[in-house]
């Protein structure tokens with residue numbers, strides 16, 4: 135294979151280079167949660183009294199007293215030091231969606247210079263990182279830099295190892311000096327609390343005597359790409375933007391669907407097993423892995439857990455993936471659209487709510503029409519999706535995910551919900567004031583005696599729906615692969631809380647006017663479906679007809695994040711967050727500031743990168759090639775040989791087109807803006823189209839210019855050499 139120096143070197147490395155060391159893994163029972171300070175370890179190490187007290191906090195949210203915090207801190211320190219930790223760190227989740235940490239040593243020296251270790255309840259509970267460099271959206275001036283982290287006892291502490299040491303990591307909340315949330319964990323915990331209160335109210339009205347605290351659950355399916363690190367090192371766009379800004383489509387992409395669920399390449403399998411080993415040590419229940427649709431694309435899905443823990447685990451999973459990929463000579467790409475023209479990556483957020491007394495409230499059971507609790511909770515979700523569609527759209531918004539949403543590979547930017555034939559039928563009958571279950575589940579029988587028969591699911595899957603009911607949970611499929619799952623979970627819990635509060639009021643009125651339970655539920659859900667049934671859609675979400683139909687139904691289509699984010703200022707959304715106690719008006723306003731700034735910054739960084747690469751890598755390659763061709767043409771003419779110089783003309787034309795667009799983009803970058811809204815619109819509607827022009831010319835050049843002059847590793851190389 136030819137290629138310029140960097141590319142040649144990369145290919146050499148891949149073909150002959152060192153393979154990551156492989157080691158035989160230990161049995162699951164030997165490694166499971168060995169790096170987690172979980173309840174089992176606390177039970178071993180704490181006094182009965184301290185254990186009972188911390189367990190209560192973890193299970194029911196009771197406040198921790200200082201004596202317990204001291205006892206837990208002492209045990210945690212002893213355990214962590216025995217595992218080689220010399221440092222501890224509060225881990226927190228700022229609004230960037232990233233994971234942040236500030237490390238402190240256990241060590242202090244006494245007046246004689248002797249080493250002693252120090253860690254107590256105070257240090258466990260509260261940390262004070264200089265928060266001024268985290269985005270706060272106006273919640274704090276830079277001169278008032280104090281940020282606080284407070285221990286979240288409900289998410290277990292763990293140890294992170296490197297080759298030379300270990301760190302005790304303590305999941306925490308992050309807030310300003312005034313107590314405003316600067317993070318994604320505080321609103322997630324608050325949203326769960328709001329959902330629990332509203333759900334309890336409804337269940338009590340439904341005559342449930344005993345109602346244990348309700349929790350939301352999350353199982354996130356994570357898609358990602360692996361690219362050899364040698365190629366990534368030669369692609370400034372992959373390194374700095376996480377996606378390719380240039381690259382002509384390969385002769386063979388995903389046309390044959392031969393990668394999807396295909397045999398996993400051995401090198402990748404090795405990587406996956408290494409990663410999973412570490413995840414198991416961290417108590418993260420990675421359950422499935424497989425190839426995805428695009429070449430070099432894969433998926434991992436852990437088993438679902440309580441939303442707060444699942445969210446922390448999701449962040450940790452991404453960290454472990456990034457680190458481990460490096461050791462295996464890969465770069466792990468979580469960007470939603472690393473390669474144009476090839477499927478992007480999502481993060482399907484599977485979500486349900488339940489408790490230990492009523493179980494999963496989104497499980498219809500075998501006779502859904504008789505399961506009134508299920509119908510109420512499912513109805514509550516329908517109302518939420520309809521009333522707060524734009525907010526759900528925002529929860530799936532980012533500059534990266536905009537490349538994916540609405541393209542024919544991911545659900546559209548219009549929010550609707552798919553219920554499956556049977557459940558949709560029941561809700562349609564409710565709209566007519568009845569409670570009918572027309573479709574029986576039925577048995578699937580292939581007529582082959584050796585193949586077992588099984589009961590048919592209540593509905594098929596619909597992969598074109600952004601928010602699909604999948605049997606016992608909803609699956610929010612619009613979420614982007616790089617995003618924190620906290621945002622989507624906060625929104626889902628909060629809209630559910632709001633709808634359950636609405637249902638509780640209506641139900642109470644119905645019941646106190648003498649209606650029996652079934653009649654009351656039908657009446658409430660009939661009203662709900664009349665107002666909000668428009669959000670239920672079982673057809674093809676990718677089709678043009680749906681866009682027209684959705685418009686008729688009054689569903690809002692927000693094609694870009696620039697169109698979506700301004701809805702954060704909508705009065706109804708402010709009211710939603712305030713009434714549920716999830717975000718104050720100031721906290722909500724800060725989210726708009728932060729998210730819009732991240733959005734514009736992302737696109738501007740990409741624009742600058744594009745200009746750089748076009749000018750300093752692609753333009754020189756093109757002009758060198760033109761020089762070659764021009765020399766050839768001159769020589770041929772001297773020799774009197776007929777030479778077709780159309781390629782030379784084409785390369786010259788494309789090069790000029792590219793540079794014209796580059797100059798235009800440079801000017802657009804300098805524009806001034808009156809508001810964040812205008813700035814976002816400028817990025818989405820003016821700069822991105824210019825960037826597409828640059829790319830079109832550059833990709834066409836890639837098809838013309840001599841391969842040995844082309845500076846960037848090609849799609850063909852990156853996607854196919856493993």
Ligand code: ADP
Pocket residue numbers: 351352353354355422435436437438484485486494606607
């Ligand atoms: P699929 O690709 O068919 O959608 P996967 O097995 O890849 O399914 O992922 C499904 C995800 O949903 C897993 O993380 C699983 O643990 C999670 N899940 C299953 N049941 C629930 C539930 N009741 N609540 C939340 N998540 C769930």
Ligand code: MG
Pocket residue numbers: 355482609
């Ligand atoms: Mg799924």
